[in-house]
Amino acid sequence: MPYNVDPKQQAVRDEAKAFAEKHINPISVEWDQKPEPRPFPHDLYRKFGEAGFLGYNVPTEHGGKGKSNLEYITLIEELCYYDPAFGLLDAVGELASYPIVYFANDDQKKKYLPDLISGKKVCAFVLTEPNAGSDAANVSTVAEDKGDHYLVNGDKIFIMHGDVADVAVLFTKIKDKPKMSALIVETNQPGWKKRTLKNKMGMRAATTGGIIIKDVKVPKENLLGDIGKGFRYAMMTLDGARIGVAAQSVGLAQRALDESIAYSKKRIAFGAPIAKLQAIQWMIADMSTQLEASRLMCYKAAQLQDAGERFSLAAAQAKLYCSEVAGFCVNKAMQIHGGYGYIGEFSIIEKLYRDQRVLEIYEGTSEIQRLVIAANVIGR
Ligand code: COS
Numbered sequence: 001m002p003y004n005v006d007p008k009q010q011a012v013r014d015e016a017k018a019f020a021e022k023h024i025n026p027i028s029v030e031w032d033q034k035p036e037p038r039p040f041p042h043d044l045y046r047k048f049g050e051a052g053f054l055g056y057n058v059p060t061e062h063g064g065k066g067k068s069n070l071e072y073i074t075l076i077e078e079l080c081y082y083d084p085a086f087g088l089l090d091a092v093g094e095l096a097s098y099p100i101v102y103f104a105n106d107d108q109k110k111k112y113l114p115d116l117i118s119g120k121k122v123c124a125f126v127l128t129e130p131n132a133g134s135d136a137a138n139v140s141t142v143a144e145d146k147g148d149h150y151l152v153n154g155d156k157i158f159i160m161h162g163d164v165a166d167v168a169v170l171f172t173k174i175k176d177k178p179k180m181s182a183l184i185v186e187t188n189q190p191g192w193k194k195r196t197l198k199n200k201m202g203m204r205a206a207t208t209g210g211i212i213i214k215d216v217k218v219p220k221e222n223l224l225g226d227i228g229k230g231f232r233y234a235m236m237t238l239d240g241a242r243i244g245v246a247a248q249s250v251g252l253a254q255r256a257l258d259e260s261i262a263y264s265k266k267r268i269a270f271g272a273p274i275a276k277l278q279a280i281q282w283m284i285a286d287m288s289t290q291l292e293a294s295r296l297m298c299y300k301a302a303q304l305q306d307a308g309e310r311f312s313l314a315a316a317q318a319k320l321y322c323s324e325v326a327g328f329c330v331n332k333a334m335q336i337h338g339g340y341g342y343i344g345e346f347s348i349i350e351k352l353y354r355d356q357r358v359l360e361i362y363e364g365t366s367e368i369q370r371l372v373i374a375a376n377v378i379g380r
Pocket of ligand 1: 368371
């Protein structure tokens with residue numbers, strides 16, 4: 001990797017590389033190509049937990065590794081260099097338990113975090129609904145106060161790991177209360193019907209679920225934080241997750257660039273390696289330049305978060321720019337590789353092309369990032 005802001009990042013890169021070479025590279029293609037219904041890679045997930053990768057930036061008092069956000073996003077960048085879907089698998093584990101780390105009470109932290117950080121249990125961040133995606137505050141899931149418990153009904157979709165999660169951070173309205181709230185739900189109940197969504201274009205090793213919630217009882221003590229603060233908790237979680245998507249994008253784009261450079265040096269056309277052709281050189285120059293800019297934006301956002309500064313704007317800018325640069329890079333990588341990029345048996349480019357597309361969609365589309373950026377720079 002050509003650029004490090006912080007010497008500690010190199011240690012993270014070395015740690016991620018050793019992990020990826022041992023545990024990810026041997027199974028990467030197999031997991032992308034598994035037939036439906038696609039299983040969840042529980043074994044690898046547990047290995048993430050054993051390595052401390054599911055609580056990398058979680059404070060040590062909560063059982064995490066206590067690394068900085070900059071180190072954490074470097075980990076995600078590096079895992080995504082080897083396989084974006086497995087990098088995402090790890091990032092979703094961190095994202096989903098973030099609200100418990102930062103907004104739960106001590107009893108809830110003690111009860112849930114050890115199993116989530118060790119990878120024994122899987123957690124999902126359950127926000128999106130068929131009619132509440134970008135308009136996230138518009139959820140129609142409702143929790144009714146029944147004295148000692150809430151009775152919840154609703155419909156959720158596009159939930160990363162929602163098809164397997166043992167624990168859910170569920171965003172819901174509470175009947176007769178304004179605004180959204182959040183509950184911690186143990187999903188092993190008959191009314192919690194989860195399924196794996198099929199025919200996903202990319203990021204296949206990290207599965208996506210749909211959930212129908214029918215008369216699910218949630219004990220009152222599982223209210224997360226304060227009633228009515230759910231939207232705020234969701235947005236604060238997504239601010240950090242957006243830097244994670246920026247890091248996924250940087251790792252994926254770096255791989256597309258490295259593959260393109262290597263291929264252009266060995267592919268002979270018109271009697272010489274295509275790296276000698278100016279058309280190819282310009283594509284690689286543009287990929288490299290935009291990638292460096294996106295890497296700097298990603299690290300800047302993480303450093304602001306580490307410094308305790310406001311970082312919503314920097315996170316939205318990084319998510320928007322890095323994901324679109326990743327799109328530019330996979331497109332150029334495909335052009336450079338030609339048929340050897342388009343057909344998956346010859347290179348990883350076909351997989352990177354599919355894995356990249358969702359980076360511009362999840363954790364807030366590019367259009368939502370532009371709204372957040374405009375609200376910050378113009379004012380509301
Ligand atoms: N951190 C803390 N609080 C935040 C916040 C943030 N980043 N963003 C908004 N809030 C708070 C606001 O301060 C406001 O609080 P009050 O009600 O106390 O005044 C409240 O949340 C509403 O804010 P705002 O009016 O800006 O929200 P909007 O309804 O206009 O929605 C968008 C803002 C569209 C940007 C938001 O809904 C969004 O990000 N949508 C995309 C959701 C998403 O990323 N989904 C992906 C799936 S999740 S994996």
